[in-house]
Amino acid sequence: MKTCIIGTGHIGGSMAIDLKESGFSSEIIGVDACPESLDKALRRRIIDKAASLEEGIAQAELVIVATPVDAMLELLPKVLDLVGGQVVLETGSTKEHILAAVAQHPKRNRLVATHPMAGTEFSGIEAAIPNLFAGKYTVICEATKSDEDAVQTAESLYQALGMKLTRLDAKAHDVHTAYVSHISHISSFALALTVLEKEKDEQQIFQLASSGFASTVRLAKSSPDMWTPIFRQNRDKVLDVLDEHITVLSKFRSLLIKQDFEQLHQLMAQANEIRRMLP
Amino acid sequence: MKTCIIGTGHIGGSMAIDLKESGFSSEIIGVDACPESLDKALRRRIIDKAASLEEGIAQAELVIVATPVDAMLELLPKVLDLVGGQVVLETGSTKEHILAAVAQHPKRNRLVATHPMAGTEFSGIEAAIPNLFAGKYTVICEATKSDEDAVQTAESLYQALGMKLTRLDAKAHDVHTAYVSHISHISSFALALTVLEKEKDEQQIFQLASSGFASTVRLAKSSPDMWTPIFRQNRDKVLDVLDEHITVLSKFRSLLIKQDFEQLHQLMAQANEIRRMLP
Numbered sequence: 001m002k003t004c005i006i007g008t009g010h011i012g013g014s015m016a017i018d019l020k021e022s023g024f025s026s027e028i029i030g031v032d033a034c035p036e037s038l039d040k041a042l043r044r045r046i047i048d049k050a051a052s053l054e055e056g057i058a059q060a061e062l063v064i065v066a067t068p069v070d071a072m073l074e075l076l077p078k079v080l081d082l083v084g085g086q087v088v089l090e091t092g093s094t095k096e097h098i099l100a101a102v103a104q105h106p107k108r109n110r111l112v113a114t115h116p117m118a119g120t121e122f123s124g125i126e127a128a129i130p131n132l133f134a135g136k137y138t139v140i141c142e143a144t145k146s147d148e149d150a151v152q153t154a155e156s157l158y159q160a161l162g163m164k165l166t167r168l169d170a171k172a173h174d175v176h177t178a179y180v181s182h183i184s185h186i187s188s189f190a191l192a193l194t195v196l197e198k199e200k201d202e203q204q205i206f207q208l209a210s211s212g213f214a215s216t217v218r219l220a221k222s223s224p225d226m227w228t229p230i231f232r233q234n235r236d237k238v239l240d241v242l243d244e245h246i247t248v249l250s251k252f253r254s255l256l257i258k259q260d261f262e263q264l265h266q267l268m269a270q271a272n273e274i275r276r277m278l279p
Numbered sequence: 280m281k282t283c284i285i286g287t288g289h290i291g292g293s294m295a296i297d298l299k300e301s302g303f304s305s306e307i308i309g310v311d312a313c314p315e316s317l318d319k320a321l322r323r324r325i326i327d328k329a330a331s332l333e334e335g336i337a338q339a340e341l342v343i344v345a346t347p348v349d350a351m352l353e354l355l356p357k358v359l360d361l362v363g364g365q366v367v368l369e370t371g372s373t374k375e376h377i378l379a380a381v382a383q384h385p386k387r388n389r390l391v392a393t394h395p396m397a398g399t400e401f402s403g404i405e406a407a408i409p410n411l412f413a414g415k416y417t418v419i420c421e422a423t424k425s426d427e428d429a430v431q432t433a434e435s436l437y438q439a440l441g442m443k444l445t446r447l448d449a450k451a452h453d454v455h456t457a458y459v460s461h462i463s464h465i466s467s468f469a470l471a472l473t474v475l476e477k478e479k480d481e482q483q484i485f486q487l488a489s490s491g492f493a494s495t496v497r498l499a500k501s502s503p504d505m506w507t508p509i510f511r512q513n514r515d516k517v518l519d520v521l522d523e524h525i526t527v528l529s530k531f532r533s534l535l536i537k538q539d540f541e542q543l544h545q546l547m548a549q550a551n552e553i554r555r556m557l558p
Contacts, residue, residue: 117487117488118489118490119489119491120490121491136489136490137486137487139487166483166486166487176483176484176487177487179473179477179484180474180485180487180488180489180492181489181491181492183470183473183474184470184489184495184496186528186531187466187470187495187528188495188550189550190527190530190550191463192550192552192553193527193549193550194458194462194520194524194527195458195462195553196549196550196552196556197523198458198523204455205455205459206459206556206557207416207443207445208396208416208418208445208455208456208459208460209396209459209556209557210396210397210398210415211397211399211415212400212463212464212467213459213557214557215463215497215498216463216466216467216497216498217463217553217557218491218495219491219494219495220550220553221551221553221554224543224544224545224547224548224551225544227547228540228543228544231540231543232538232540235535235538239535239536241477242528242531242532243532244476246525246528246529246532248472248473249465249466249469249521249524251469252465252469252521253521256510256514256517261507261510261511264503264510265504265507266503267468267472268468268499268501268503268507270472270475271467271469271471271472271475271499272471272499272500272501272503273471274474274475274500277475277478277485277488278488278497
């Protein structure tokens with residue numbers, strides 16, 4: 001299947017590699033606002049050729065939009081304007097705002113809204129790698145608003161990437177991702193800032209950073225260009241979870257102040273329940 | 280060197296494996312308050328024999344104390360009562376309280392206070408693994424209060440484990456570990472609780488947990504039995520860092536409320552500086 005990927009970054013580039021490798025795509029046409037990214041994608045042979053938005057869409061049977069979510073708000077209506085019978089698939093990390101932007105579009109039925117939960121702290125075409133998606137989940141949102149053949153194409157694509165599929169409505173998606181992805185990023189960014197502030201005085205501090213510390217601040221390496229629009233679009237739900245998280249941290253604080261170590265022990269034992277979920 | 284390890288858990292057991300493997304220890308004598316742990320250590324051949332505290336110390340040239348830090352407060356004076364010319368080495372995650380407990384002991388000079396920064400979220404003899412320490416840092420604290428031969432033995436031991444060495448006074452150690460280890464654990468415990476609370480209503484939520492989420496909550500699997508005494512002993516310094524962390528999170532919250540996404544972007548770009556430290 002001739003595939004046009006708009007946004008040849010971490011997700012778009014990694015998809016290109018696996019779609020070509022698995023035989024799902026016969027040709028990958030890359031479209032990107034950044035000529036350097038396209039150039040790198042060509043040189044690494046991640047895409048077969050570069051094109052403009054119009055050319056790329058005209059030549060493809062399948063269009064994948066994998067840009068940051070702020071760009072999607074403008075781009076998705078434009079892409080739908082340009083398609084005929086092709087399938088369009090978007091991979092954004094938020095859904096309510098994005099889907100509101102195309103809700104009334106006459107070609108809304110050609111779009112399948114998806115979120116492959118496979119990103120890492122890296123971004124850009126430099127971070128495109130094979131096998132990024134295998135074994136992970138993709139959410140398909142508001143599938144009833146997409147044509148059946150379009151949903152089937154999206155499902156086959158994600159199966160070709162080795163992914164498992166689940167369905168959610170747009171709102172539930174945004175609540176869930178606020179809990180299992182967005183808050184982790186804020187927590188990690190904040191932890192990095194807390195320690196970096198201290199490090200101004202104490203150069204030595206990072207020598208001692210344990211692998212546990214590295215694990216909790218790993219997401220603080222994530223791109224602000226990608227995450228600012230995610231937080232903008234999912235602001236209300238992220239704020240709810242952030243409030244809850246600050247409340248739980250304040251509980252730890254209050255138990256430490258009161259020296260109630262029995263309750264503190266109990267709280268940590270409750271947190272251990274996470275082992276059930278993430279063995 | 281005949282070595283007695285008191286506390287055959289994650290750290291003690293992993294040390295036993297590498298000390299034997301590297302030839303540093305000719306024999307490992309295990310001492311543990313929990314008979315099942317000793318039994319497992321024997322069956323896995325991690326220790327050569329099990330003994331009582333008194334027997335173990337009497338037969339060894341080197342004594343390693345690797346228990347949780349609450350047990351150390353009582354155990355270390357007792358161990359120093361029992362040693363003659365042997366070297367005693369402790370591996371606790373806190374230092375001020377522990378070293379205060381033996382500051383006036385007539386055998387204080389035989390004790391070397393160390394902290395191999397190599398723990399993981401796992402605990403117990405089941406989590407004893409080879410090569411846990413290689414490439415990581417050990418802090419030696421208050422080295423001037425230990426005999427020179429004792430410090431040399433400790434240094435050779437950690438070099439045999441492949442570790443790098445650094446020195447700090449007890450207070451600086453406790454401040455640094457509050458920043459690069461203890462706060463990460465609280466953050467992770469709190470994040471797990473935040474999401475587990477939500478999960479009561481939404482069974483599906485963990486399907487979507489990304490590898491980023493798993494990374495930030497990994498430490499929430501840590502043992503409350505080990506961490507309660509650490510937080511008890513390092514309470515004041517942990518509280519300072521926790522206050523700072525809550526302040527930074529509140530800054531994120533306030534920027535989201537004000538919809539000041541420019542500042543939010545800038546804050547995340549600052550957090551990216553962590554790449555310099557943890558590439």
